[in-house]
Amino acid sequence: MFQKIKIVYDLNFTNYYKHNKPLVMKTLLQKLVSIVIFASIYFTTQQLHAQCGAGFTNAQINFDMHYFETTSMPTSPLNFAIGKNKMRFAWTGTNTLNGTVATHSGQGGSFGAGNDMQYTVGNGADTLVFDKEVSNLRFSVYDIDNSQRMVVTARNAAGTSINITTLARVSGSTLTTLGSGSTSASATASSTAVANNATNATANVTIAGPVKTVILTFTKATGTDPVFISDITACNNNTTTGVFPTNYQAISTPEAGQPHYTVASYGDSIVAVDMVNNTVQLLYEVGNTNLIDTLFPPAINSLAYDPYNQVVYFADNARARRNLSLFKYDVKTGVKSTWVADIRTLGIQIFGNGMGSGGASFYDGALYIGQDMTNTSGTTEPATVYRIDIDTITGNALSATRVWSKRGYDGTNSVYDWADFVINDGVFYNFNSAASRAANTGIEHISLTTNTVTNGYSLGSTIINGSQSGIAYNGTIYHFHDSAYQAYNNAGGFAARVTYSGAGT
Numbered sequence: 041m042f043q044k045i046k047i048v049y050d051l052n053f054t055n056y057y058k059h060n061k062p063l064v065m066k067t068l069l070q071k072l073v074s075i076v077i078f079a080s081i082y083f084t085t086q087q088l089h090a091q092c093g094a095g096f097t098n099a100q101i102n103f104d105m106h107y108f109e110t111t112s113m114p115t116s117p118l119n120f121a122i123g124k125n126k127m128r129f130a131w132t133g134t135n136t137l138n139g140t141v142a143t144h145s146g147q148g149g150s151f152g153a154g155n156d157m158q159y160t161v162g163n164g165a166d167t168l169v170f171d172k173e174v175s176n177l178r179f180s181v182y183d184i185d186n187s188q189r190m191v192v193t194a195r196n197a198a199g200t201s202i203n204i205t206t207l208a209r210v211s212g213s214t215l216t217t218l219g220s221g222s223t224s225a226s227a228t229a230s231s232t233a234v235a236n237n238a239t240n241a242t243a244n245v246t247i248a249g250p251v252k253t254v255i256l257t258f259t260k261a262t263g264t265d266p267v268f269i270s271d272i273t274a275c276n277n278n279t280t281t282g283v284f285p286t287n288y289q290a291i292s293t294p295e296a297g298q299p300h301y302t303v304a305s306y307g308d309s310i311v312a313v314d315m316v317n318n319t320v321q322l323l324y325e326v327g328n329t330n331l332i333d334t335l336f337p338p339a340i341n342s343l344a345y346d347p348y349n350q351v352v353y354f355a356d357n358a359r360a361r362r363n364l365s366l367f368k369y370d371v372k373t374g375v376k377s378t379w380v381a382d383i384r385t386l387g388i389q390i391f392g393n394g395m396g397s398g399g400a401s402f403y404d405g406a407l408y409i410g411q412d413m414t415n416t417s418g419t420t421e422p423a424t425v426y427r428i429d430i431d432t433i434t435g436n437a438l439s440a441t442r443v444w445s446k447r448g449y450d451g452t453n454s455v456y457d458w459a460d461f462v463i464n465d466g467v468f469y470n471f472n473s474a475a476s477r478a479a480n481t482g483i484e485h486i487s488l489t490t491n492t493v494t495n496g497y498s499l500g501s502t503i504i505n506g507s508q509s510g511i512a513y514n515g516t517i518y519h520f521h522d523s524a525y526q527a528y529n530n531a532g533g534f535a536a537r538v539t540y541s542g543a544g545t
Contacts, residue, residue, distance in 0.1 A: 083300060092275035096175060097282040099123030101272040102491040104154040107422045107445045108139035114389050115364065119441040121427055122274060124404070124480070125281035126171045126441045129157075134264055144268040146239040149210035150180035152270025162264035166256040173197050173250035174274035181256065182268040184215060184227055185234040185241045190227045190267075191257045194247050205246045207222045212413020213240045242497070249274075249402070284466030284488060285404055291347045291512035300517070302491035302510055302525070308340055315525075318540040340367075344400035344407055349435070353379065353407050355395035361392045366409070366437075379437065385411075386428065391421040399425075403463035406430060407437075410458060413448030423448045423456050425468070444486065459507035463488070472506045497532030529542045 092098050094304040099122045108114065114137070117130035131137060138158040147153055157164060165374060184190055194202050207225035209215040214232060219225030227243040234241040247254065258267070276282045294300055300315040313320050342355040350371040356363050368379040384390055391413050399410040407428040413421030424445040429438045446456040453476035461470045482499030486492070506522040509528075517528040523541070526534035 092176060095278050095282075096275040097123060097278055097489060099125065099174075099276050099281075099489050100491050101127065102154070103140045103157050103271055105141050105444050105486070105491050106155075106157075106442060107447045108137075109391070109421050111420070112389075112391075113137050113139060114387075117387075119439060121443045121488070121491070122170070122174075122272065122442045123276050123281060124284060125174065125274075125276045126427075126429075126439075127272070128167075128169040128171075128435065130167045130169070131159060131164060132167075134160075134162030135164035135166060135258065138159045138266065141268075143236055143266075144182045145237045146182065146235070146242065147180075147270070148239045149244075150182070150239070150270055150475060151178045151244055151273065152180050152182075152241050154271070156182065156268035156270055158266055159342060160264045160266050161258040162260050164258060166258070166269070168251050168254040168256075168272070170274070172277065172374050173252045174276060175249040175251070177245075177247045177249055177251055177254070177272070177274040178368070179245055179272045180270040181227070181243045181245065182270065183236065183241050183265075184243060184267060185229045185232060186265045187229060187231045187261060188265060188267070189226060189228045189259045189460060191224060191259075191422075192245055193224050193255045193257070194251050195253045196250055197252045201250060202247070202249065205328075206244070208244045208245065210239050210242045213242060215241060215243060217243065227420075257267060283508050284464045288403055289347070289511065289513055290463060294513070300512065302520075311494045313525075313540050318538060320540060342395060342400040342409060344402040344409075346402050346405075346407075348405075351435070353400065353402065353409075355400075355409075355457075364390065366395065367408075369527060380428075383411075383440070386426075386437060388426050388440045389424070391419075399458050399461045401462040405432070408443065408463050408468075410461065412458060419449045420451060421448055422446060425460060425461070444470075444491075448474070450476075457505065458504045459505070460509040462509060462511055462512050464515070469509060469511070471507060471509050471519070473503050473507055483528075487493075495532075499532060 082148060087379055101120045101122050106120070116132070117128045120127050136159065138160055140155045141158045142155050144156055144159065181190060192204050192207055194204060196202050201223040202225055204219065204222045204225040207217050207227060208220065209217050209227065214230050214234065216228045217226065229241060250254060299317065302313040302315060308325060338356045340356060344353045345351070352369040352371065354367055354369070355365065364382045364384060365378055366380040366383060369376045380386065383395065388411060390411060395411065401408045407430065408427055409428060411424045411426065413419065413423050422445045425443045426440040427443050428440050430436070431438055435487070446458050448454065454474040455476050455478060456472055457474040459471035459473035461468060466486055466488045470484045470486060472481050472483070479498050480496035482497055482503045484496040485494050487494055502519065504521060510520060512516040513519070517530065518525045519528055519534060524537045524539045526537050528534055
């Protein structure tokens with residue numbers, strides 16, 4: 041039997057309960073305990089093309105990090121994270137999104153590499169709108185052929201038209217380009233069809249800016265034809281959207297002589313794990329309202345804690361009824377409420393499991409929430425992470441921005457399925473428990489700024505279904521499973537297992 045404790049201290053939870061197993065979350069008890077905070081980060085290196093001056097940071101939307109389910113394309117618009125900034129992608133007219141693909145391979149001389157965003161275009165516009173102005177924007181548009189024409193215009197935050205610095209064709213291109221250095225530049229194709237491995241139908245776009253809105257207007261006399269948009273790089277202003285904070289979780293630092301705690305979830309209860317004595321005690325019980333499921337016992341899921349406002353965010357484990365809600369628990373007042381009744385209103389695309397088995401982390405004033413795919417052979421649904429920005433005055437959710445996505449099933453085997461993830465110091469530590477995961481994807485380190493993988497490790501059978509991960513106030517990352525934890529060495533290895541005990545474990 042747990043002894044119930046009235047919590048009057050600051051808490052810092054981050055993690056989720058998955059597959060009816062104990063979940064470790066990140067938590068801060070400022071006077072009583074210091075909490076380990078959960079994180080999963082996936083990092084890669086890829087050269088960015090934009091060159092930024094002092095006071096600016098290179099950022100990228102890398103379409104290798106964004107997978108779309110082939111039979112269920114999202115509707116316009118889409119928000120993509122570009123570092124701390126975000127960009128809204130919208131399309132109109134006869135233009136339609138086909139997803140991110142590797143179909144076009146003729147990328148020599150362009151600003152992109154790997155997967156591109158594919159659209160079918162006829163007569164319509166693709167619009168890029170940055171939340172905050174960027175400078176030195178660069179991207180390429182591929183496969184402009186079959187008598188297509190693209191006109192590029194741009195505006196700053198005041199709505200004033202600005203110059204397209206260059207709209208250039210690559211060497212040997214069949215395009216006719218006009219208007220570089222003016223407020224309207226165009227690329228016009230001949231009637232010839234160009235192969236997907238060719239480079240002679242590519243237009244490179246550069247805009248010095250500052251720029252907020254870019255409009256790509258496509259026209260075609262008859263029919264539609266695919267075009268591909270490359271990875272997008274730009275410079276974010278460091279005073280507004282440039283640099284992710286470091287030591288964000290240092291607020292969890294314990295007072296002298298106090299133990300170091302983590303938090304675990306058992307059903308609808310939250311317990312603190314003493315990392316010194318390796319024992320547990322009940323912190324509080326959420327209660328099973330909205331936590332009923334026909335497949336799993338009452339359970340909370342996708343927990344994340346805002347240590348500055350002392351608010352816990354979570355979903356329930358109701359996978360059987362495709363839960364769509366996010367809840368919050370105010371530690372100061374002890375009040376639980378529905379934060380977002382239907383996360384689809386934020387633009388989050390939902391599949392079979394709903395919010396029932398994803399991860400979550402709170403970082404830099406925003407909630408990072410995972411949406412999991414259905415664990416069913418034959419599906420091609422993605423696991424996806426969104427950043428939910430929060431109004432600093434009202435505490436309400438503002439909008440959801442895509443941060444990362446991977447295909448969960450290859451049609452036969454599970455290739456990506458969360459053990460857990462957490463965000464820290466601008467890095468996304470991503471633990472993958474899929475049975476048929478690819479080499480070096482057991483844990484991946486991903487930069488939130490460059491949107492690329494910097495390190496990946498297989499980890500053998502270490503990362504399994506129901507595992508959790510955490511990061512302490514001092515930056516130490518932990519992996520949790522079956523009432524035990526291991527410290528991660530940030531290089532694909534773990535220290536010896538340490539077990540903890542107590543009521544409920």
